[in-house]
Amino acid sequence: MMTSKQEFLVRAQLERETLEAWIEEEWLIPGESAGEVTFSDADVARAQLIGDLKNQLGINDEGVGVVLNLVDQVHGLRRALTEVLRSVRSRA
């Protein structure tokens, strides 16, 4: 389900400036539909993750970028590994 920016701010409990800053940092990459930015449920969850990193785990802004990059790599790896395992199993 896609949400508008306004709805996203409410769901993710974010200030508008904070959201703009995160998009600027490419921590969040919203989609676009009919000239309006749209956010997925994954974006909401990702915003909550960023909030947790900053507010609960005490990671500073530089650190958040690093953590997100590593998290994204891990998910890339997990996807690739899943594909490989599926492929191996289908051959076996």
Next chain:
Amino acid sequence: MRDPYETLGIERSASPDDIQKAYRRLAKKLHPDLNPGNKEAEERFKEVSAAYGLLSDADKRARYDRGEIDATGAEKPQRRFYKDFASEAAAGNPYENYSGFADFADSDDVLSELLRRSAHVRARGADQRYHLPIEFLEAITGATKRLTLPEGGTLDVTIPAGIQNGQVLRLRGKGRPGIGKGEPGDALVEITIKPHPLFLRDGSDVYLDLPVTLSEAVLGARVTVPTPTGAVTMMVPKGSNTGTVLRLRGKGVPRRDGSYGDELVNLKVVLPEQPDPELEAFVGGWRGDKAYDPRRDMKS
């Protein structure tokens, strides 16, 4: 809906007895049948009853304390963590990043092959380096060379005229295949220019040692000189010596701007290979060698 502890006016640590006492005290005060006509009391009584209903049930109370249900007893929406979305195999995740292992797909083993086939994985293929020796003259005039690839197949490489030794030619998209829909890498072909028996090269100039006879050097002559693009006739001026350098303009290597370097011809005066009695007699009668000392700069 307010916090049920607050509604009942008790601490979060209250015992079941305390809860019951607090409820009864409030219920006696607020019960609608004891307060007919007091609408507010009725509302508060409902609230108090709901709060008691929740907190008097040990199981529900525990779930409320853990935040699993709200004050009305309704299930709170479970937070979905980012990982739940990131691992969904559905539509591409724009954040996903393969830079941590894209190089795995460069090798030739089974795992790499599987990675390459994986539809979701997308990364540019690696660049592949090749080494191509070419002839001296091919480097100057340009050429087309065919590389035979180790994994089979060939690659045509166009050598631009005037290429330098050690220069690397980049052939776009001729490297390792990409992973998934990723683009292939580039082929990087490093050029080595083989030496030439006559010519030496420095940048865009070509150097040649040209032997001349004694009489050509002393009297001057027209001689034929090899250049990278064929022989030309050159005037050796009268009184030339070993070490005299003559410049053939534009007979060197083409430059990028379309101009050409020069060929620099270094004269070497060469005596006849066999001793020549006539020459010996002539030089024996020549007194001129007393007049100069070619080793004067070596004296200490």
